[in-house]
Amino acid sequence: MALPKVGSIGEYIREQRTQAKISLRQLAAAAGVSNPYLSQIERGLRKPSAEILNQIAKGLRISAQALYVQAGLIEDREPDSDVLAAVKADEFITERQRQVLIDIYESFRKENRAGAPDENAQTAKNAHSAPEPRERDAGSSPDDETPSPEEVLAVFTPDPASSVNGHVTPETREG
Amino acid sequence: MALPKVGSIGEYIREQRTQAKISLRQLAAAAGVSNPYLSQIERGLRKPSAEILNQIAKGLRISAQALYVQAGLIEDREPDSDVLAAVKADEFITERQRQVLIDIYESFRKENRAGAPDENAQTAKNAHSAPEPRERDAGSSPDDETPSPEEVLAVFTPDPASSVNGHVTPETREG
DNA sequence: CCACGGTGCTTGCAGTTGCAAACGCACTGG
C-alpha cells in the first residue's frame, strides 16, 4: 500500500469535518489556516504540508496519525494491533474486561467492513457525535446503528448509580 | 520568520545519517531528494514537507513517526493511556464507536478503582505488543460482575435478527 | 425589493519549497 491515493486525504478531511457538523470556515479557523486553502486541500487541489496537516488534525480533534496515514505519509503500520495490543497490555483492567473490549473493538471493525466496501463512506458517515464537546447528545439516534455509550455501559455496569447516573464524561481526558 | 523553530529535526536527521555512516548524497539518493536540499534541511535552513520527511525516514530506515515527533508534528504519544491513545488514533472505527470504546474503557477503570484494583488484573504487564495466543474462554463465569462478551456485543450489533433491533433492553442480564 | 449573514469557491500575490547547476575543499594517482 504505497500512496496512490494522495487525493483521499482531502476527502478524508472533508468527511471528518462534515461528520463533526462544522463548516469549512469553522474548521479553518480552528485549525488556524485560511478558508480557501482548506477548501483546496479538501478537493485535492493542494497538498498540505505536515504542519498544516497537524493543525487540521487538532482542529478536527482527531489523531494526527490517522491523517498522516490517510495522506500516505506514514506506513500503514498495524492500526488494528495498536488498539488490540494496547488493550492486551493494559494492566488496569481485568481479564474479563479485556475480553469485552477486544470483542467490542473487533465487532466494530467487522461491522464497518461488512457494511459495504464500495460505499465505505457510510461507515464513517453514521457517526453523529462531534469530536468537540459541544452538546453531547446522549439520546439514542434512531438512524444510527451504534448505540449511545450509556446504552452500552448500562449492560456491564454492576452499579448503575456509580457509572451511568453518576458520570460518564468521556471528555475528561485530553491534556 | 526564517527558521529558528525547527532546528532539532535537521540535527536529528544528520545524527541518524552519520550514525548510519552514509554520506549526505547517499541518503539524498536513497530518499529521492536532491543533495543540496537535504543539506539545507539538515542545517535547518529549510523546513521539509511531510512527504520529504517521509522519504527521508525511509532512506534512513527509521520510523517516520520518530521524525514527525522530532519535527514536533506529532504529539509525543502516550497522553494518558496506551489504550486511549490507540483508540483515538484508530482510523477504522467511526467517531461514535470511538466514543463508545472510550466510555467503556473509562468505565472499567472507574469500576476497578471503586472496588479491588489488583485482584485479577496482573496479567499483561510485559505484553507490549506481544502477539500472544489469545485464549478466548467464552464460558463466562457468572460470579464475575462483568457480563459476558455476548451480552455486551448484543447491544451494538446492528443486525436486528441477531438480538435487539436498534434499541437496547439489557434485561437479559440476570444474577 | 435588497441588505444581511451563511455556505463554499476562484483569483492574484508574497514567501517558500525543492531542484539542477555550479562551487570550494580534500584526497587519490597519472
Added chain:
DNA sequence: CCAGTGCGTTTGCAACTGCAAGCACCGTGG
C-alpha cells in the same frame, strides 16, 4: 602539476504553498 572522484555547500529559478480579497450562491427578514 593537473585530471578524477568523493564530500558538503551555495546559488538562481520553476513550482508550489498558503493567504487576503473578492466572487457566486442560498436562506432570512427588514
